[in-house]
Amino acid sequence: MPALPLDRRRFLATTALAGAVALTIAACGAGSTNASAMPMTTGMHPTSSPAMASMPTTSMPGMGSGAHDMAADDGLSAEASGLRFAPTSTTLPANEPDTFRFQIRGTDGIPITTFAPDQTKLMHLYLIRSDLTGFQHVHPTMAADGTWTANLAATPAGTYQVYTSFTAQIAGKDVPLVLSQPVTLPGTAATIAPAPASDTTTVDGYTLAVSTAGGMPMAGMTHTLIVTITRNGMPVTDLQPYLDTYAHLTAVHAGDLAFAHLHPQGKANGDHGGPTLSFAAELPRPGAWRLFLQFETAGTLHTAALTLNVG
Numbered sequence: 656m657p658a659l660p661l662d663r664r665r666f667l668a669t670t671a672l673a674g675a676v677a678l679t680i681a682a683c684g685a686g687s688t689n690a691s692a693m694p695m696t697t698g699m700h701p702t703s704s705p706a707m708a709s710m711p712t713t714s715m716p717g718m719g720s721g722a723h724d725m726a727a728d729d730g731l732s733a734e735a736s737g738l739r740f741a742p743t744s745t746t747l748p749a750n751e752p753d754t755f756r757f758q759i760r761g762t763d764g765i766p767i768t769t770f771a772p773d774q775t776k777l778m779h780l781y782l783i784r785s786d787l788t789g790f791q792h793v794h795p796t797m798a799a800d801g802t803w804t805a806n807l808a809a810t811p812a813g814t815y816q817v818y819t820s821f822t823a824q825i826a827g828k829d830v831p832l833v834l835s836q837p838v839t840l841p842g843t844a845a846t847i848a849p850a851p852a853s854d855t856t857t858v859d860g861y862t863l864a865v866s867t868a869g870g871m872p873m874a875g876m877t878h879t880l881i882v883t884i885t886r887n888g889m890p891v892t893d894l895q896p897y898l899d900t901y902a903h904l905t906a907v908h909a910g911d912l913a914f915a916h917l918h919p920q921g922k923a924n925g926d927h928g929g930p931t932l933s934f935a936a937e938l939p940r941p942g943a944w945r946l947f948l949q950f951e952t953a954g955t956l957h958t959a960a961l962t963l964n965v966g
């Protein structure tokens with residue numbers, strides 16, 4: 656990955672609003688400089704309304720494990736805080752399920768093997784296509800030697816950014832980071848035109864409406880993002896816990912692929928989340944942000960996406 660300008664390093668503090676759950680966003684702002692620059696991804700974990708309403712709000716929890724490393728907060732660097740994201744290969748076969756292996760190594764080249772869970776997982780991996788399609792979010796497993804294996808679904812050819820989000824434990828200290836690398840899946844890659852901005856989207860029969868208090872969000876300012884989920888015009892109230900919350904929101908910035916990541920601190924409680932999920936989000940740069948919202952009902956994970964314009 657190319658070195659990222661520091662001005663893209665933004666720390667996004669996300670606080671779940673209505674739910675009163677605090678979310679932390681690792682802002683990803685760096686712009687790719689290579690020809691196949693990838694879009695930015697911002698991840699946010701939304702907080703569900705009712706169950707979390709009584710949770711205290713904490714800003715910038717860094718997943719509750721300490722401050723994020725500022726240099727890595729745009730998610731576009733492969734190395735930060737003395738740790739390096741080292742994939743076995745940065746080329747993967749297209750159109751077939753595959754495994755992606757990597758290590759998180761220290762400056763001495765030795766793989767790190769101690770990690771703290773974040774949102775119930777030791778490692779979160781996101782694969783996002785440079786045109787902001789092809790979103791995958793999986794949880795790799797680690798072998799004793801520190802080699803992580805992620806099972807990826809069949810993926811179309813193209814250029815992707817692979818983000819790893821984790822909290823390494825180094826000398827007794829938690830080091831939360833988002834590191835990433837470009838990965839190529841050779842073949843004919845059809846670029847999909849960017850989706851126009853919209854305040855609604857549908858997935859699997861669910862309709863998601865996104866509203867922002869005060870109109871269009873402005874870059875660098877904290878806004879409350881409210882997502883309301885309905886089905887056939889009726890409020891959805893049977894969201895199940897997914898990674899300890901009722902939804903997971905990832906945002907990628909079109910043009911520079913900055914990755915922002917929102918982690919709620921509150922935990923979901925029972926299969927009755929919804930219909931409203933609230934986030935406090937600060938998006939560091941103007942332009943289009945692609946939001947990927949994941950939620951679970953009846954044991955099925957749904958992934959919705961929409962484009963949000965930031966002024």
Ligand SMILES: [Cu+2]
Pocket residue numbers: 776778779780792793794898
């Ligand atoms: Cu995850």
